[in-house]
Amino acid sequence: MNRAASITLCLLLSLSSSVRAETPTSDEGRTWHRLVGILQYLQADYPAAVASRSEFELTEQKSFAAEALEAAKDLGPSAATFVPRVEAIQARVDQAADPEGVSRDCGELVENLVLAGGLARSPRLAPDLEHGAKLFQANCAACHGADGKAEVSIAANMEPRPANFQDPELMADGLTPYKAFNTTSFGVPGTAMPAYPTLSEDDRWSLAFFVFTLRQPPCPGEPPNASLERLATSTDAELAKAYGVDKVACLRRHMPDADEEKVLLSARAAVGHALRLGADGDYAAAKTALLDAYLNGLEPVEPKLRGRDPDLTQKLEKAFLQARLAAEHKSPQLQDEGRELLSLLDQARKSTGSTTDLLSVMWLTLLILLREGFEATIIVTALLAALKKMKAMDQVRVVHAGWMSAIVVGALAYIVGRKLLAGAQREWMEGLTALVAVAMLLYAALWLNARANVSHFMGELRQRMQGALGRGSMFGLFAIAFTSVLRESFETAIFLQGLAVDSAAGVAWGVVAGIVTLAVLVLFINRMGYRLPMKTLFNISTGVLVVTAVMLLGKGLHSLQEVGALPLMPVRFIYVDMLGLYPDALSLVPQALLAAAPLLYRALRRRPRVETPASGGGATQPPPLR
Template sequence: MIVSFIRDRLFALFSLRLVVSFASFASLASLALITPGQAAAAEPSEPPEVEARRMVHILGYVAADYGGAVQGGAITNQDEFDEQLLLLTDAAKIASRIQPAIPPPPNASSPAVNLGADVAKVRALVEAKAPEGDVAAAAGETRAALIRVFRLAQAPTSLPNAERGKALYKEHCATCHGETGAADTPRAATFTPRPASFLDPQIGEAMTPFRVATTVRFGVSGTAMIPFTFLSEADHWDLAFFVTGLRHTTPPASEAPSYALAELAVRSDAEIRKDLAAAGIAEANHDAILADLRTRAPYVDRGSNSPLTIARSKLHRAEILLGRGERDAARSHIIDAYLEGIEPAEPAIRASDAALAVTLEDRFRSLRSRFEAGASPAEVSSEIALVMREITRAEAAVAPSRGGRTFVSTAISSAGILLREGVEAALLIAALLGLAAQAGLGDRKRYVHLGWGVALVLGALTWLVSSKLIAISGARRELIEGVTALLAMAVLFYVSYSLLAKREVARWMKFLRERVSKRSAALSLFGVALLAAYREAFETVLFYQALLASNAPVSAAVAGAAFGAVVLVLLVLAYTRAGRFAPPQVFFKISSYLLYALAVVFAGQGVAAMQLAGVVPLHPVPFPTVAALGIFPTLETLAAQLVLVALAVVALVVSRSGSPAPSAPQAAAPSAKPQEKAEPPSSSSAMAGS
């Protein structure tokens, strides 16, 4: 009998078939919410992302199990309470190790993340025996911050495999949890605490695949379950989705609300029931719908034609081709992944999370850069994995909101779209109008107004064509953006370069009157206003289409757009009115520099768009990205901008030396009329046309 006992204990400790079994804990919280004690004490050598995910796991346990330790401000289970404090101690240690790895906030308005202070706040609430909701909220905020700053994947990067999940469960879990998940096996009776029953409603309603996968990855404290480090990340997800669906034996509904895989991974049954109730679906139908969402929907590619799904498929295929040594074919698939997958989805992503859209594009550009630089297949695969992770986040961001967008959030998004996309065009139009007014050429301002007016009409036609007649592909979109940006840059260079060489107000005015009075130059004003405004109108159309497709109230979108339009009009009016009071020489300088700066921005943005379309080669250089200024870390974009900057420096140097400046195309002015030669550099004559 003693031998049998020893044999059983050794088997429990060392047999993989047994020690990887799921075990419960005293409060009967969800298995997916249990967190490891020993496992929580992470090895300092682990990457910050791994420790961050472990900390997410700990905080999930604290949020879920606190109610089993404290009720009504009194401790009801001292062991559970002590365990909460022990785990928060582990969380504080992890926080101190990974805090230096947190990147700085993207801008001054973004709050800094202080993990030590956040964990201390949760601990203070626990020690004060605060209400369960307060502890859960504080822990949830810290978990959300960890997931955000370390960009932790909350869903699989590919569809889970039901058969693989079933096989893994049978091999590693069924001995203790039973074939049905009821934890009624003879082996289960030998453990204290007893393994969790996945059929227990209290446990099952709170489980999510993400929490189960995290538990599988890090193990469970005080039980025979160790971290499943011998399984791959994909195996963790396969097993997690299978376990979450075990309790659902009701025949699946033939029709169920559509949830993205990224949503199913992080939403519990209890949360989905609330969604269904809010949608007016009878409670009697909830079990059948949940059965569909847990046992069928995760394994069915419902969005095979969705852009982000196409991006995944193309990137996966690129990896395979690269492994075979077919670099040219792999390159084509990588480019197609962006043009056919990421680019068409960008408006929807940006409407939901502008920062995520920028990050996703930066990740893809980094992938292209590494690939073009001749990175090894392993290095390219690592870059693809980073892109895949951002795609998963994007899928969650663009998933349909169950309650729809609120009026306020829609209005803010709408105004943000117009302000973000329209400010460059507004500044350009303001500068052109101001220069024309200062030079006494008010009659030429109509060409500027005509240019942006035609651009708005073309934008409306683009809306009609793209929504009713022809889908604008990613390749077309990048080419349109690139060509219009480069054409606008060329016309801006033509208009503004010679102004940089004019040092005195009289020479500025004479040049403008001589050049802008020409029909060709007047058409240039029309052209640059048209190109700049249409480029922004084209982008704006796509973003508003995505916003309205996300259950956004139309009235809120219109209100936000109206507010944004008013702000842009006020910006133009403020700039042109300022020209009436500013010294002419100062105003001319500012306007000239502004126009030329916009030419530099358009040069970078135009070349970058052509690179994303695969038309222009891409050679990476170590340089920061400032998308708003058209600055991207590639040799081609920086070279285009540096050429313009160098020409500007030459013009300014020559201007100060008093020598004739090198001419822009057709920049040599004809002889001035005699009466213009004597024109004094006074502000009174300058304002005659304003």
């Protein structure tokens, strides 16, 4: 028999601890974990049992398959779709057939079950390795030996023999702390290894992590950044591949204490609480719990997470909204949405300890600057180009003062209010600023459109260069530039702070590259804008401002939906965060109306007007506006 199956055999055979179990998970949750644990045994051990042709081992594998089917059926309707897959696995095991296929299917089913059950495969807190050592010596050394080698007299009389925790082949391949945790929780069917529910969850995690230190030498330095989720679900071989063979000892002997993962764990706990509230029928409280989980569990770490994995961040935001929507509609679908959300949060936890090299951080910084700065740059340069063409040069400095002030205010708001402007406060600021910017952009679009069609006004501008716009226009230009850049500068500062954790030098070089790229873009647009015909320039500028206003309107309304200030009205549509397009009627309908407004405005202006004939002459038709 492959010794991975018996790694924790007799692990707690003479348990003397009187600690009672603290069971934060429901009975259903324990059944999900039990099914996963059994399938993991089959995945690792069944191919070796078939190869050995041992009747004892094959019988043991059949008992595992029967246990798996029983556990799947115990889960009821929530796992009904998985029962046929377990039955297909059992049929092949009973015939001792298709070992590779069974192992593959068990592995795939484990991942599906973790997602469907919203299972946590890592501890809530960093395991206490010293406490784990005491538990091991008091309760496990009798079978596995004080050093974990299982060189004790009782081991020779046991079938299968207790595992040797210092065997490199055994410990490096196929075994993870999560598998060891499941073994202490549910035991190994058909062996002398029983379940130990008298140990608390934290005790079982501490013990599971400790056995991985027995064969590791002392750690001479600091371990690389790695999350609890990654450590709990990775074999030693996988850690060696990811971080280097020389880092495995430090990773196993020193537990991480990452603030980011703690925040995500708090989000996970809040989502779990929401699911329990929903199961009890208290959907209003469940919605509140989900909102708190988002604002206090995802928002504080979103900049760092978005810098590393923007796709996962987008999936998390959508999952939170879907779960909240299910709670609003008092739908049983809340349980399924919540489990998917828990799985995504665990994926986010797994990435918290990952590091990014200088070059990667530099490119991410550059992309963030271009993404956040492009729309603001287009607006500002469109205004500057229009003013230059109109020879209203005195107003250029007003626009410059507006966007420069926004950068300063955004930086100060981030530095001074980094903690105050977290979570809901930040979403409120982004949402309201976006809506104010929409109003200013519409004002600018109408202003430019009017000047583009009134040739008499343009003639006056050519004759006088000062005071053409008036005090109201000066304030309007300043407000447009200020509000258009403020939101982007604030977001950019937060995103870059998250990336700086991985590589401050990479952020610095990325900022330099981004500023140079944006400067080139500004010069290009200025040159092109200056050479374009006046009417064409104004039409393009008006279009750019309206399109940007439509985009910011969607983002602003979406931000207010995320903090619960506006209701959710989902529809079937695409999701493009960068363009402010979300599958929600509350944002799409106002965006559609705003996009159609300029077309309606132009259509009304082009309608022919019939004038009353003047005395002594025929009707006169005014010249067309150009």
